[in-house]
Amino acid sequence: MKIIEEKYLADVAEFAKKNIAPFDLQIDRAAKLPNGLFQKLVDFDLLKVRIPKEYGGLGFSAMTSGKIVNIIAKANASVGVMLEGHYKSCDQIAKYGTEAAKKKYFPWGMQAILGFSNTEPESGSNPSKHQSYAVKKGDKWIISGDKVMITNGTLAQVYSVNVKTGPNEYSVFIVDKGMPGFSFGYVERFIGLRGIPCGEVVMDHIEVGEENLLGQVGQGLEIANNAHDDARYLMGAVLTGIQEHALDIAKNYVAKRYSGDSLLKDMQVTHYKLTKMATNQELTRLVYQEAARRKDAGEPYMEDSAMAKCFGSQAAVETGDLLLQI
Template identity: 30%
Template structure:
């Protein structure tokens, strides 16, 4: 193993696997079917300290490292991808960025409630006309004395319907973007109804509209106009840690397919004895391990202060493509049973499809990788 775990990380893995098997996985099918946010699971995650897994203890977190955060994401995703997605949006996109970019006053104001789960966090970057081209966002924050007036719309915001705190990117001048912490009870915020989606159906995704929403100047994170730098750093961290999401989904699909192939008999013997099934299992296992190693590498580099776009995009690109191959093969091994909702693999494939879209499409990751390679190569 290239990444020897500490005793604390091994304990975290064991504890989370037991927790997921007991409290997360048994609810996954119902959460998907009912399109319901798993509030009871979030309450337990808060009690366990996992909602602030990489936040220092003085702000209510547990002070873990980024590799531990990736392990937590992987374990949750193996049980319920919707739960893992909302966990990541809360713990990594909101709480972690608030800790990284906030000052001491902001940290002490917002982080304790996020770490306990008293308030759920959301990250509001994407807009109806600003997806892959995130810096073309149109939401504005106009300063009037000691407040900014926020106006605009955000689209596809994970956790929006349950969020108590939004991190919002807005334009403070024609050539400036800034980042703000916005509380849900501020006037002028309208959250749309959760969208009906192909997968990740237990993780609410909504449009959020701001109309003359007042935001105190002291809730701006960092200096006015440094939002693009914050955005790039946040996206690199997101892509590194969220790459554990497809690893967890793929692990669940592989485990289900392997167990089914041993149990399902055709032509007088288990289908696992047929070489074409063995080929699929071998390819799935190899694909999964490669994605896992890329993810752990990206997390370890974050911990070493060396995280950057190349490692993050490698992990995200490969993970998104890998999880579709693995879940597709899992359905093939299940045959007709894989196509019905009585078995989990069809849900896993639906959940997997988001990975190559959200947080930066596969095509954007390829452009980033090529750009980074060409920086050190003469053309």
């Protein structure tokens, strides 16, 4: 298995170099993927990575999944985040989904993106003030509410939504964009990461069966927290890729550009900047990979995941600024 995963990683690096990296700036400027790229990602099995083998997926480890996101994000950060959002959503269905939901939605998830929706306009990611809800009517659940800032929101076909099922009770249901009462709303306008949407999901009396419940009624907070843990180590992988990309640009530039009679690469002030960038990048990698190792080993990984996203975000901003100064 390890050999298969390592071979796949090498192939992903080639794939990204050929199919994604050349379009990096184009993706950001056009705020969309080039025609045909999404289908190439599907054909290359990148959507299958976190889907268990028994449902037709690749069932790769968290470590390999993180490395894949890292490689792709180095070529283009938006595509890396698209996979991050998809992988974290596959993980919640794999861990908490009913057999019927896995059989229905994993085949979709091999061809189309899945999303996870917790955030709301007035309460952010704090569910105690959430307003969306589900009520039981016979053997059906009726879901209404509004979720915002959802990674892949408007691109994804299927969304797990964390809603209230009682005054202090939260539950997660799977809804899909073909269901009556489902619509999309506002799409965020970001400074960067513009290649994929981060958008609003509106639910107006969507009706689902019990098989679309993830876990048990009342398990919503646990599942939302778990989705955050998965998102955060994968964001550490995205942030490592962003910093690798920045360091490559910087190294190429300083090798060719003179200041006075010296190449920038021969000046001590440049060494300081490159060293800081390399250290930031390596520390982000170490912490996201420690979170992934812990997840694979069945150990708690919440803290390392949070550190990967928190440290990685600050490090990537500093690394980007150092690149700009160079």
